[in-house]
Amino acid sequence: MTKGKKVVLRFPHRLVDKPIVYRLVKDYDLQFNILKASVTPKEEGLLVLELSGKKKSYDEAIRFLTEAGVETQLLVQDVFRNEDRCTHCGACVTICPVSAFIVDPVTRRVDFHDTKCIACELCIKACPVRAMEVRL
């Protein structure tokens, strides 16, 4: 594996201040870019990394993270908005950890920037009319 993989890491509250990520470099010889880091409403840490290195080390690193209690998820663009259903209310705007929803100051419509989306799925249940969907 030479091309980077984008992975979403969710750290439960108890792991948020533990030094875990540096071990990806030290023990697994992976390189990483931090694409996004935040603390979500559930008070878990959320980190989106682009990881590159050997395929074998990558698999081992993911296993290490899972065993340490970090939830990992390969980032795929699988959250989309049902445009017919969206009422442009704005309830999702402050829920999204990466500000993928932007209110147009003139029209007051809510624009969804799906390229920013890290598929954390927080908006799925927070959207009152269930306009946000996960593509299977």
Next chain:
Amino acid sequence: MTKSIAEINEKIAKGQAVVVTAEEVIDLVNKKGVAKAAKEIDVVTTGTFGPMCSSGAFFNLGHSKPRIKAGGGHVYLNEVPAYAGIAAVDIFLGATAIPDEDPRNRIHPGEFNYGGGHVIEDLVAGKDVRLVITAHGTDCYPRRKLETWINLESMNEALLFDIRNAYQNYNVAVNLGERTIYTYMGVLKPNLGNANYSTSGQLSPLFNDPYYKTIGVGTRIFLGGGTGYVAWHGTQHNPNVLRTEKGLPRRGAATLAVTGDLKQMSPRWLVGTSFIGYGATLTVGIGVPIPILSEEILSYTAVTDNEIFAPIIDYFEAYPQRSPDILGEVSYAQLKSGKIKIQGKDVPTASLSSYSRAVEIANILKGWIQKGEFYITESVSPLPGVDSGVIVKPMQERPFEEEG
């Protein structure tokens, strides 16, 4: 300058009425001044599109053969229970009803994906829904069980009847607690993580007629995509609250009870809604026309978001405990900027009601009036005003051990 509703309706009939939205009127009044603008403008249209829990619908299902008496029995539409405590085949379905089997908040926060509001949306979308009735059986209504598909077209009457909609102002909800809370004002993140509000501000019907000089019982309105009427003042109507110098209420104040023919309505303007951890409801579109009978009435419709203030309430402690504490007031202009300051902290804001859809409603209503499809009504009876003595009373509990 004064105009009568009859004169305005004559102009509507001739296709000559000058109609503008409550947003457009702001600029016009700024440019032309109140006197000139009041002469020119006949009607100002308003709009709001937000979740309104006190909504529901009455249905007459038609009589089956042999007959069944739902009254006193149990009725379900797509598993959602309806109220059957009236005559044989009249029922009422409330927006917040949920199936008996719904897990509710057993695993917190519950999802509430389908409820009464969703049934109403499905019906106005023309879909078939499953009707199940169980009854006790009588000599004249012998059947005890009925299961059938049914749709809106096959029913006799179908009436949206919302006992409280279109709140004149509402709380801005925040969370001072240490954990995320799930409320009817949406998901509130801990430690002032966000602030949610829910009115269309300068476009909202009752902010444009703060003393109810034109809106009253019998006022014809846009309701759910069809025409409806103000049936009464809404529940918890509370006109005598703190007001700004211009008379705009700074707290939740007046409300409207509204009704209309569900068969004319559309799923674009009645949308089944789910608040995670809270429940199901219905998002309702309402637009009220305001006839410009005088300069005073016009000047009220020129209200802007920076003149309207709402109270900030903590939904972690103050709201559930019914404490009167507020964390301050903010204007709708501040709320719409995307960020407000509370206790020195920048708090991002979000709306639960759709301003862009409210604009759309005001424009649709404007179009109806311009085309002569919608006439203005004289109200039959005014809404209780500031001096009416009408107030909201909190409940005083009296334990059963005390004398009844």
